Amino acid sequence: MIRLCKIFSILIIVLCLFSGCVQVGSADDSPHIRNFFAMDTYMTVTAYGENGKAAVQAAEDRVYELDALLNAESRDSEIYSLNENGTATLSDDTASVLKSALYCCELTDGAFNPAMHPVMRLWGFTSGKYNVPSNESIKEALKLTKPSKISLKENKATINLKGTEIDLGGIAKGYTSSEIMQIFKYNKVKSGIVNLGGNVQTVGLKPDGSDWSVAIDNPDSDGSYLGVLKTHDKAVITSGGYERNFKKNGMTYHHIIDPTTGYPAENGLVSATVVAEDGALADALSTALFVMGEKKSENFWRNNKENFDFILYTEQRKIIASDGIKDSFKTELEMKVIS
Amino acid sequence: MTKRIAKTGLFVALAMIFSYIEALIPLNFGIPGVKLGIANIVVVAALYQLNIPEAAGISFLRILLMGILFGNIVSLAYSFSGGVLSFLGMVICKKLKLSVIGVSIVGGVLHNVGQLTAAAFILQSAAITYYFPVLLVSGLVTGFLIGIVSYRVNKSLDKLSQKHTDN
Amino acid sequence: MKMNKRDFIAIAVVLVLSAAGFLFLNTKHAQGSRVVITVGGSEYGTYPLASDKVIEIKSENGSNTVAIENGSVYMKDADCPDRYCVKQGRITDSGDSVICLPHKLVVEVCASDGENTIDAVAK
Known part of the structure; x- marks a missing residue:
């Protein structure tokens, strides 16, 4: 009888352990999430698995670090001192972002321009004190937006025309999300996603082995989407005039300034989304495509097919998507595929 | 006859005290419904010392009185379905010649099953079935412990009534 | 204390049921x-x-x-x-x-x- 009791007790203990093990096993897939404000936006960083906690903490610290270096409006940033002094020896991070920015500028034939700061300031987009500048002042300011006047040799940056100022706002968040992906990989996080105020980037697949579902915001109505993109290991970054704008005398002026005119870009697009492995590239190109408009964007993509894919939302409320993502993007709207 | 009524009343009172003691012990397993169920000692003992209708009366009176005194209509429905299922199971198992411990285990398990089923109905949700396996095992363990105590209680009561009839 | 074969059958049934329940519910445990x-x-x-x-x-x-x-x-x-x-x-x-x-x-x-x-x- 005592023997039977012992067997019975052991059975129960084994069962309890077994159920305990199963629960420990599933806890490995749990998400670690950090929400915080940085770079003027709300950020959500999510990493799955046992290393996730350390990874998201490291990611948050990295964001603050990059924010402090790259913010052109902050007096303590390297970019501020470069703009102020005309020359500076940059940290590896800042140099790397500036290098990407200049590369994207060249690639897009100036549609993405990291030297638009003087014009942005004129419109008040740097301070929030919006106003519509005069034609003359815009023409004057445009003279100070030539990226060719910026030179970068190793880490030493020089501005060769006084008054020219660098603004990395159009690429900093994309660079940051790519950096977070590096941190995730370094921490052996197999599954993670970041959303830096609408700039989305993913590492690996979801813990259940499926693709991430990234919705593209529909600016026409709150909470609805243009469609949903199934993706992995990619950055998905959208630019549109609806993100930041102001109204004056019945006109809406948005923050994506066409570098050739100095006025908000009006080339028939509501938003431009770029899907690419490199976050910095995706960030810069989404701005560039928005500035280029439909036709130029299509031609630009044909010459750079291997580097990115795009989804454009036109003022006619149509979707134009590139061939590479036509199968992974689901939308209810009319969609034209470019190949 | 009066002796039986007195005995039954004593058992009900005892069962209520046990329920009350159980409520006083702040034993929180983190899972709703997991408790020792010490009142079941009395029901098991009644099942062996008295007859089935009397034991049934004791079990349901306890639930009814505790529900009226300390609970509400929802908690009453909840323990009632546990009580009915548990009692029926124990009666059947006793007939099937399981030992006191076996009867007590089945009682403990079915009590949890009954409560869970009632909760699923009240909530109109199957979410609660998530607790099903945990409650089965907890019913098994507590039923086993209660069974051992009931066995000893029965032995003492047997001796006691033996003495009574001897005198 | 006497436990008989039937007791163990009852215990086995409960254990099997709960093990089955654990397995079943854990498949959804994502x-x-x-x-x-x-x-x-x-x-x-x-x-x-x-x-x-x-x-x-x-x-x-x-x-x-x-x-x-x-x-x-x-x-x-x-x-x-x-x-x-x-x-x-x-x-x-x-x-x-x-x-x-x-x-x-x-x-x-x-x-x-x-x-x-x-x-x-x-x-």
């Missing part, structure tokens, strides 16, 4: 992504587990405060008599639930159901 709140059997609302939120639910039965925080959900406060729901703590996995019996309220974590769940919105 990381959850949505929080579904039901009151009296009808759905009150669905919330993403990934974004922090405090939800106050007032029904004829009473009031409950559910909080979603760092990918987990718990009953922050409730005016039910036993407050079991508050004691149940945090849940994160799909299939897990916090239940407030007196208020007939169920907070359940559900897995992503593929197509309909959005992990992030690009804008």
Whole structure:
């Protein structure tokens, strides 16, 4: 009888352990999430698995670090001192972002321009004190937006025309999300996603082995989407005039300034989304495509097919998507595929 | 006859005290419904010392009185379905010649099953079935412990009534 | 103390049932992504587990405060008599639930159901 009791007790203990093990096993897939404000936006960083906690903490610290270096409006940033002094020896991070920015500028034939700061300031987009500048002042300011006047040799940056100022706002968040992906990989996080105020980037697949579902915001109505993109290991970054704008005398002026005119870009697009492995590239190109408009964007993509894919939302409320993502993007709207 | 009524009343009172003691012990397993169920000692003992209708009366009176005194209509429905299922199971198992411990285990398990089923109905949700396996095992363990105590209680009561009839 | 063969058959049946239950429920034991709140059997609302939120639910039965925080959900406060729901703590996995019996309220974590769940919105 005592023997039977012992067997019975052991059975129960084994069962309890077994159920305990199963629960420990599933806890490995749990998400670690950090929400915080940085770079003027709300950020959500999510990493799955046992290393996730350390990874998201490291990611948050990295964001603050990059924010402090790259913010052109902050007096303590390297970019501020470069703009102020005309020359500076940059940290590896800042140099790397500036290098990407200049590369994207060249690639897009100036549609993405990291030297638009003087014009942005004129419109008040740097301070929030919006106003519509005069034609003359815009023409004057445009003279100070030539990226060719910026030179970068190793880490030493020089501005060769006084008054020219660098603004990395159009690429900093994309660079940051790519950096977070590096941190995730370094921490052996197999599954993670970041959303830096609408700039989305993913590492690996979801813990259940499926693709991430990234919705593209529909600016026409709150909470609805243009469609949903199934993706992995990619950055998905959208630019549109609806993100930041102001109204004056019945006109809406948005923050994506066409570098050739100095006025908000009006080339028939509501938003431009770029899907690419490199976050910095995706960030810069989404701005560039928005500035280029439909036709130029299509031609630009044909010459750079291997580097990115795009989804454009036109003022006619149509979707134009590139061939590479036509199968992974689901939308209810009319969609034209470019190949 | 009066002796039986007195005995039954004593058992009900005892069962209520046990329920009350159980409520006083702040034993929180983190899972709703997991408790020792010490009142079941009395029901098991009644099942062996008295007859089935009397034991049934004791079990349901306890639930009814505790529900009226300390609970509400929802908690009453909840323990009632546990009580009915548990009692029926124990009666059947006793007939099937399981030992006191076996009867007590089945009682403990079915009590949890009954409560869970009632909760699923009240909530109109199957979410609660998530607790099903945990409650089965907890019913098994507590039923086993209660069974051992009931066995000893029965032995003492047997001796006691033996003495009574001897005198 | 005497236990017989029939006792062990009963014990075996219970153990097999619960083991089967564990296995069955654990197959659904994936990381959850949505929080579904039901009151009296009808759905009150669905919330993403990934974004922090405090939800106050007032029904004829009473009031409950559910909080979603760092990918987990718990009953922050409730005016039910036993407050079991508050004691149940945090849940994160799909299939897990916090239940407030007196208020007939169920907070359940559900897995992503593929197509309909959005992990992030690009804008």
